[in-house]
Amino acid sequence: MKKLIMGAVISTILSTPALADNHVIGGYFADWQYDNASNPYTVKDIPADKLTHVIYAFLSMCGPHTGASEKVQAQVAAACKGKAPFTAIVVDQEAAFDVDFGKVSVDVPYKGHFAQLAELKKHHPTLTILPSFGGWTMSEPFHAMAKDDAAIKHFASSAVELIAKYDFFDGIDLDWEYPGGGGLTTSPWSPETKLSDEEKALEREAFTKLVKALRGELDVLAKKTGREYELSSAVGVGPKAAQIDWPAVAPLMNNMFAMTYDFLGGWGKQTGHLTNLHATDRSVWGMGADVFINQMIDHGIPKDKLVLGAAYYGRGWEGTEFAGGLPTSTLISEKGASFGTDDKEPGYFMYWDIKNNYTAKQGYQYGYDEASHAPYLWHAKKKVFITYEDSRSVKAKAEWAKAQGLAGVFTWELSGDPDAELTGVMHQVLGNKTASK
Secondary structure, eight states: OOOOOOHHHHHHHHTOOSSTTOOEEEEEEETTGGGOSSSOOOGGGOOGGGOSEEEEEEEEESSOOTTSOHHHHHHHHHHTTTOOTTOEEOSOHIIIIISOOOOOSSOOSOOHHHHHHHHHHHHOTTOEEEEEEEOTTSOHHHHHHTTOHHHHHHHHHHHHHHHHHSTTOOEEEEEOSOTTSOSTTOOTTOTTTOOOHHHHHHHHHHHHHHHHHHHHHHHHHHHHHSOOOEEEEEEOSGGGGGGSOHHHHGGGOSEEEEOOOOSSOTTSSBOOOSSOSSOOTTSGGGOOHHHHHHHHHHTTOOGGGEEEEEESEEEEEESOOOOSSSOOTTOBOSEEOSOOSSTTSTTEEEHHHHHHHSSGGGTOEEEEETTTTEEEEEETTTTEEEEOOOHHHHHHHHHHHHHHTOOEEEEEOGGGOTTOHHHHHHHHHHTOOOSOO
């Protein structure tokens, strides 16, 4: 973000929300879910009248993607043909530009999600639409970029050129997972991938440089177009949040989306809540969204720029020795569930799937941890435990975010709730105006 152009201009831009006096209600849109055989989800399914922010996941840059699938690596190679390293790119160009999702009234030279987003923007002009760069599988090039100031500047300028070209976008969201390590290719648990203290310090400084470069480029674009552009980032919980110099970058940003989910999952045997609002004496390692949010505030993120995360999915285990009642910090399973909504990702359950197929009729007993504000399912015969989010927990999160003076709430990700039940709860609690004309 940045070349700091006129502090007064920046102050005005950052103090103006997408809808005046409203809370943020955001949702990530996963560009691959249109191809979900069980429940395809497209831009047309987005409940724009209940949202202030739609965040398109994910874009990337030219650079190493060794941790990504062969399909993604091939997409990156195609998108980067003839481009300089660290140029911002649309990775899945077929989904973005070529797939025919139906007619639009806007005059654009492409089809795909981008045509539908342009149409969405026409009918919901106050809706903020952001491209998100990175994500769990495509954050590797950020680590390479961090080593070169010229690369940072090039990415920043090319990212802003991209949103200027596709002018339904209203800014940029960064989802670098994570500055200082802890992501797919920088696991702290492996000596081969763990970053050194020197590398962590370099990436802390690089993130600040990146935010300043982006803010500066966005401000230049704003002067040309007369529009306001947002800059936001996703924030990891726990130690990951401490790896960024928030006092330096938060004043230049609009919102920080706190990833207060995936506390536990089938990657480990420890079993419990995925995204509980409150920590209790039963919480594994004292984890709770409230704890992580307060840590982020202590690290220097203004609470009125923090957006609380909700999960439109669940995670499960099998071989769980659970006596019923409430899960405790000692609850252990043999392994993560070997099944899920999609065979490609066992142990991961979309909310719509849980609601329809994991009910009392199928032998699942519903439980709700009132102290933690977290629902769960238990199948005594199969010894399966599933943690997830539902309307009760989403309502509790929205009410808590409002009471605490946070910016609002958001979800990963919208296709988990195709009927907009959970998004409707967010909207009802936070009382926003519609984003349509």
